[in-house]
Amino acid sequence: MDWIKRDQKAIMSTYNRLPVTIAKGEGSYLIDVEGKKYLDFFTGLAVNILGHSHPKIVQTLKEQGEKFLHISNVFINQPAIMLAERLVELSIDGKVFFTNSGAEATEAAIKLIHKHSVQAGQHQKGIVVLEKSFHGRTLGAIKLTRQPGVYQDFPTTNIPVYETKPEDIEELELIFKEHQPAALLMEPILGSGGIVPLSKNYLKEVQALCRQYGVLLCMDEIQTGIGRTGTFFAYQQAGIEPDVILFAKGVGGGLPLGGIIVADPYVKLFQPGDHGTTFAPSPLSAALGNTVLEVLLEDGLMKKSVEVAEKLWTDLEGLQGKFPHYIESIRGKGMMVGIALTLDAKQVKVIQKQLLHDGYMVDVTQQTIIRLLPPLTISIAEIERLITAIQGHLDELSQ
Ligand SMILES: *Cc1c(COP(=O)(O)O)cnc(C)c1O
Numbered sequence: 001m002d003w004i005k006r007d008q009k010a011i012m013s014t015y016n017r018l019p020v021t022i023a024k025g026e027g028s029y030l031i032d033v034e035g036k037k038y039l040d041f042f043t044g045l046a047v048n049i050l051g052h053s054h055p056k057i058v059q060t061l062k063e064q065g066e067k068f069l070h071i072s073n074v075f076i077n078q079p080a081i082m083l084a085e086r087l088v089e090l091s092i093d094g095k096v097f098f099t100n101s102g103a104e105a106t107e108a109a110i111k112l113i114h115k116h117s118v119q120a121g122q123h124q125k126g127i128v129v130l131e132k133s134f135h136g137r138t139l140g141a142i143k144l145t146r147q148p149g150v151y152q153d154f155p156t157t158n159i160p161v162y163e164t165k166p167e168d169i170e171e172l173e174l175i176f177k178e179h180q181p182a183a184l185l186m187e188p189i190l191g192s193g194g195i196v197p198l199s200k201n202y203l204k205e206v207q208a209l210c211r212q213y214g215v216l217l218c219m220d221e222i223q224t225g226i227g228r229t230g231t232f233f234a235y236q237q238a239g240i241e242p243d244v245i246l247f248a249k250g251v252g253g254g255l256p257l258g259g260i261i262v263a264d265p266y267v268k269l270f271q272p273g274d275h276g277t278t279f280a281p282s283p284l285s286a287a288l289g290n291t292v293l294e295v296l297l298e299d300g301l302m303k304k305s306v307e308v309a310e311k312l313w314t315d316l317e318g319l320q321g322k323f324p325h326y327i328e329s330i331r332g333k334g335m336m337v338g339i340a341l342t343l344d345a346k347q348v349k350v351i352q353k354q355l356l357h358d359g360y361m362v363d364v365t366q367q368t369i370i371r372l373l374p375p376l377t378i379s380i381a382e383i384e385r386l387i388t389a390i391q392g393h394l395d396e397l398s399q
Pocket residue numbers: 101102103104134135136137187191192220221222223248249
């Protein structure tokens with residue numbers, strides 16, 4: 001039996017799979033069991049920041065693997081401390097709580113917000129989130145994920161959740177006045193919601209309102225973080241300072257790792273016993289995290305990727321100029337890009353499959369938006385090849 005059939009037989013079908021069986025990864029490429037090479041603009045959804053099998057990642061895997069893989073959270077975890085120190089240095093003055101995933105980072109934030117609420121005498125309760133936001137799929141997080149296909153009718157927490165439209169600062173102030181929420185949680189660029197960047201102005205106003213009404217400002221940087229948009233975290237481009245930052249995806253260099261960075265005034269909200277997990281942070285994931293940050297910052301990858309991303313944007317805008325009737329907009333920032341097409345969902349699916357057939361992996365979100373999340377190590381030549389491939393398929397459509 002082939003792997004696709006075995007997959008269908010053995011694994012519960014919660015994912016719409018693309019029929020590719022990967023055997024190996026190498027730089028910007030994934031190679032399947034037949035030896036076919038795919039240029040990876042998907043990176044397991046913004047995870048493989050350094051591409052596949054990066055030599056420094058492989059070296060760290062060996063070095064830490066030979067020391068120990070797991071200890072208990074009752075012992076001091078050196079790789080975790082070094083990573084936490086770096087993350088704080090790169091963001092806000094505060095401390096880190098580590099998790100294994102993005103959804104667990106959201107769960108940690110929900111518990112922290114609840115503690116904040118209780119400590120403030122329950123005068124402020126609940127969380128404001130944006131329309132079409134995505135914050136994870138666990139039972140706490142799905143209430144904050146404003147996508148009907150995700151939250152369905154699953155039971156959720158009794159924490160009040162208020163939804164507001166991006167860029168509508170008046171609506172946000174009305175919610176603050178009327179409901180006195182404890183926190184606001186947002187992605188600086190909505191990911192699954194369709195690659196919707198929030199303006200600097202809006203983010204600045206959001207911060208001002210949060211300060212005025214004493215609302216905790218929480219940024220979900222799970223997809224946008226770790227250099228993907230040109231700064232270490234995307235909120236930094238707006239010159240704001242959140243109280244809580246959620247991170248995951250790219251930080252573990254391919255291994256599960258996530259967490260929250262909490263600003264100093266709030267770090268005492270968690271006391272021994274308030275939260276915990278067996279695995280997080282895996283010393284191995286944390287060691288890889290240190291290597292990711294080293295390559296990104298000390299080796300200058302983040303800086304270099306900004307220049308390469310500029311080329312990506314220029315080329316995509318050129319493509320839009322050629323096909324204004326097919327490309328409605330190019331949106332996002334840096335290496336997080338949405339190509340919003342005017343085609344219907346079926347046609348976009350066909351383009352995605354054709355690209356896969358040509359050897360390019362891209363994601364589709366909100367049905368008609370091609371999402372590009374390349375490794376930050378991608379080259380200009382590799383970008384040019386993808387653009388040529390997309391152009392070919394839009395040419396075919398025009399005929
Ligand atoms: C992926 C993602 C999550 C959830 O992370 P998981 O590791 O899949 O649980 C939460 N928020 C955002 C913005 C994400 O992109």
